[in-house]
Amino acid sequence: MAATLRLILALGGCAAPAPKAEPQAEPLRVTNGDAPFANFEGAAARKRADTICGIGRVKTSIYDRYDNGAWVYPEGCA
Secondary structure, three states: OHHHHHHHHHHHOOOOOOOOOOOOOOOEEEOEOOEOOOOOOHHHHHHHHHHHHOOOOEOOOOOOEEEOOEEEEOOOEO
């Protein structure tokens, strides 16, 4: 039993270090100029985001959200 415990403790120090997290992109807040977007205008906000980042370069995720007149894409641009 003691030998097994020593072996487990010795092997615990042999593990590879945890991978470093990728740097997080700056969140992209998309507004409609002076007029705020409504919460149902997600498609229009996405088109505006495409003009900011370039078509197909907006990193969408399940965490995209509407926040006080702006659509927020937490992953930002690719």
